[in-house]
């Protein structure tokens with residue numbers, strides 16, 4: 365029987381599962397649907413059942429399961445409510461321990477799992493410390509110091525998307541407050557900035573109602589002036605925010621992931637340009653890179669939490 369470790373990354377639509385060998389090799393990955401009925405009470409039993417069934421079929425000896433949750437999780441594995449899944453406050457770690465009938469279980473916030481995954485096997489593998497920022501519909505973030513996730517007292521360390529970057533914003537962020545980075549630098553935020561610029565009379569050639577972040581980056585690559593201006597504004601917000609983050613945690617690298625990061629070098633160039641324009645001399649030495657593991661980062665990070673427990677990381 366092969367000894368394996370499971371990473372289970374729970375999302376609002378699907379649960380991504382990955383089976384890993386002790387050395388971090390991804391043996392197999394699969395997905396099951398996330399059942400949101402009855403306040404999400406089927407999610408963990410479905411996950412445990414799927415793992416057990418597959419393990420029996422493949423003759424795996426499951427030695428640990430790490431669970432990624434799209435909401436705040438304390439370092440003890442307690443979920444502090446998760447609106448997307450209908451979950452209230454409870455110990456995800458304890459519940460999964462009961463369902464799997466085994467000890468080596470961890471639960472972690474999904475953005476932290478993605479950061480840990482990139483740090484372990486992705487773009488951050490050559491660095492001891494990194495900040496990961498995930499630019500999707502919203503913005504997720506995580507901080508990896510000495511190859512470990514910084515959870516924070518409430519499990520909310522690294523919530524870079526809700527750093528305040530504008531003090532006089534009138535629109536409200538999804539979190540209920542105003543002026544969060546997510547309102548300017550997420551996929552939605554970039555479109556919001558673009559629309560604002562158009563209102564102010566910029567000549568963007570794209571149909572306003574069809575606008576998305578990719579179209580703006582594509583326009584900028586072709587040299588469209590309005591698009592370049594919007595990308596510059598995006599770079600200013602994100603680069604400045606990351607400069608502020610670096611004043612608190614001066615990591616070796618900053619890894620940028622999520623759908624928006626597919627824009628590639630134009631994005632990295634703009635963000636690092638603004639980062640360097642805004643940062644202290646001592647913080648200038650910083651590597652920027654694009655994430656490498658895509659949607660698999662979460663399962664890697666979840667598995668990493670339970671692989672080789674008690675051992676020092678070996679890179």
Ligand SMILES: [Zn+2]
Pocket residue numbers: 525526537538539540541542544546
């Ligand atoms: Zn916010």
